[in-house]
Amino acid sequence: MFEARLVSSAIFKKVLDAIKDLLNEASFDCSESGIQLQAMDNSHVSLVSLTLRSDGFDKYRCDRNLTMGMNLGSMSKIFKCASNDDTVTIKAQDDADTVTFMFESKKQEKISDYEMKLMNLDQEHLGIPETDFSCVIKMPSAEFARICRDLSQFGESIVISCTKEGVKFSTSGDIGSANVKIAQTSNFDKEEEAVTIEMQEPVTLTFACQYLNSFTKATPLTNQVQLSMSDNVPLVVEYQIPDLGHLRFYLAPKIEEDEN
Amino acid sequence: MRHKRKVTTAPAPLTPVVQTRRQKMTCQDMLSPSTPHRIELRSDSNEETNNCKKPIIKPAQPVLKSRRRLNNNLGFINPVQESKNPAGDNHKLTEYFPVRRSVRKTKKTVLEEKQRSLEEALRKEIEDGLEVRYFDDKGRGVVAARDFCRGDFVVEYSGDLIDTIEAKRREEQYAQDQNAGCYMYYFKYNGQQYCIDATAETSRLGRLVNHSRNGNLLTRTIILDGKPRLVLIAKEDIKMGEEILYDYGDRSKESLKHHPWLAY
Structure with missing residues (x-):
């Protein structure tokens, strides 16, 4: 028997919105x-790794480990049927081929059940080693989303270059080139607006805009985003999911x- | 990658306690010869705790493959091959991270799960699979009512956690009472001496476990909610019906005189 209850279904909605572009x-x-x-x-080219800790749920029970293959499009349709302040309960029997989502409205006057068929997915699982990164940048998530969106108008890839002075995002294309520089903030009053850089050595790497733009769909989850970079490493x-885990x-x- | 989750790390290696306050023992042994004994944390629990240290995994240096280089070697770029690959001119993650074909859990996950279930057992005071039995020769003891595997949590030595000053005070008090056994368990954690006093009769089973130099349990100190707790862990596989035993660690002459069974 598996049962997980979360008072705010909004968090689940946001997580789904963040990953459903990348994954079917x-x-x-x-x-x-x-x-x-x-x-x-x-x-x-990209990988999504989501962790939701059991202690972050309002109720959590998992008698046996279980893997539920879900179509994220269908799941997203189901969560569209829930209001943001509904309580969601995810339930499945051991060895079941369906999962049930139950939404309860705040005053408990409305309870809806949605049962969804599970899929047998044969997915490759990657072993990701623990890495010490050369640069770890923390910045406002909205700012990062804005930069990715702005620069993707000019080119297909973004060069992220991190030095002691700050982070530079740059791109170039048919129209010309674009550069956005962000310096570390010295003002620590507003934590959610802070830019902090922990750097062992400078790094410059090039990434495809298309994926970065998909990642920024997770922006509503939290105020800050953390970018970790090292040479020759993805x-x-x-994005932290407050009190629950991370994406x-x-x-x-x-x-x-x-390299040619 | 930075690991954000707080992991309760294994306790620092424990040092065997050096017998202290011999005089107290002597006095008390003479006054209450019923069952007093001291329990000392044995050094062999060191091995167990040391094993729990988090392994440091160094990332493997990825082997970079570049299709272009290959193409250049051929002298031309094959557009068909290029467009077949949805990643285009991007590296793939599989070049950096190995594909895990099995669903085996990493050692870290296994340890984390173990730690979590142990903490839960302590919080909920779970003492499953054990029963108290009366032995004609030595009184009460605890017997396994199910099989335990090596490394399993068996029972907690629970009682009042007190410091040495309080322990001294209580020992003097217990020494007045002929019938009070002594269930003071002295141990050291992080360089500080503690004592767990389980003298008061409770429903908990840890205090009833008997002594053997070759017991089937090990003692380990773990920290729960900032307080050290003593747990007894299976040193070997334990079959149902076997009595569970551990080494009280007291080999002092005085104690042996009054309790010759401590030698075995």
Whole structure:
């Protein structure tokens, strides 16, 4: 028996909105410790890693580890039927082929049940090693989304270059080129607006705009985003889900010209 | 990647306690010869705790593959091959991270799960699979009512956590009472000496576990909600019906005189 209850279904909606562009379907691995999802997009360039800790749920029970393959489009349709302040309960029997989503309105006067068929997904799981990154940038998530959106008008890829002075996002295309520089903030009053850079050594990497733009769909989850970079290692874009876990995106760099 | 989740790390290696306050023992042993004994944390629990240290995993240096390089070697770029690949001129994640074909859990996950279930057992005071039995020769003891595997949590040595000053005060008090057994368990954690006093009769089973130099349990200190707790862990596989035993660690001459069973 699996049962997970979350008072605010809005968090689930936001998570789904953040990942459904990259993934059509995904396996939710449920265990005592919580719910995990790891899946690559079709092109195998990016990877989504979602962790929802059991202690973040209002009620959590998982007698046996279970993997539920779900179509994220269908799941998203179901969550569209819930109001933001509805309580959601996800239920499944051991070895079941369906999962049930139950939405309860705040005053308990309306209870809706949606049962969804599960899928058998044969997905490749990647072993991701723990890495110490050369640069870890924390910045307002909305600012990062804005930069990605703005720069993607000019080119297909964004060069992210991190030095002591700050982070530079740049691109170039047929019209010309664009550069956005962000410096570390010295003002610590507003934590959610702060830009902090922890740097061991400077890094410059090139990434495809298209994926970065998809990652920024997670912006509504939290105020801050963390970018972790090292040479020859995929970029990690991490959004914390307050009190519940985190959503990480991994993105392989573009093949550099000088690699030819 | 930074690991954000708080992991309760294994306790620092424990040092065996050096027998202190011999005089107290002597006095008390003479006054209450019924069952007093001291329990000392054995050094062999060191091995167990050391094993729990988090393994440091170094990321493997990825092997970069570039299709272009291959194409250049051929002298031309094959547009068909290029467009077949949805990743285009992007590296793939599979070049950096190995594909795990099995659903085996990483060692870290296994340890985390173990720690979590242990903490839950302590919080809920779970003492499953054990029963109290009366032995003609040595009084009460605890017997396994189910099989335990090596490394399983068996029972907590629960009682009042007190410091040495309070322990001294209580020992003096207990020494006045002929019938009071002594259930003071002295141990050291992070360089500080503590004592768990389980003298008061409770429904908990940890205090009733008997002594053996070759017991089937090990003691380990773990921190729960900032307080050290003593847990007894299966040193080997334990079959149903076997009595569970651990080494009280007290080999002092005085104690052996009054309790010759401590030698076995």
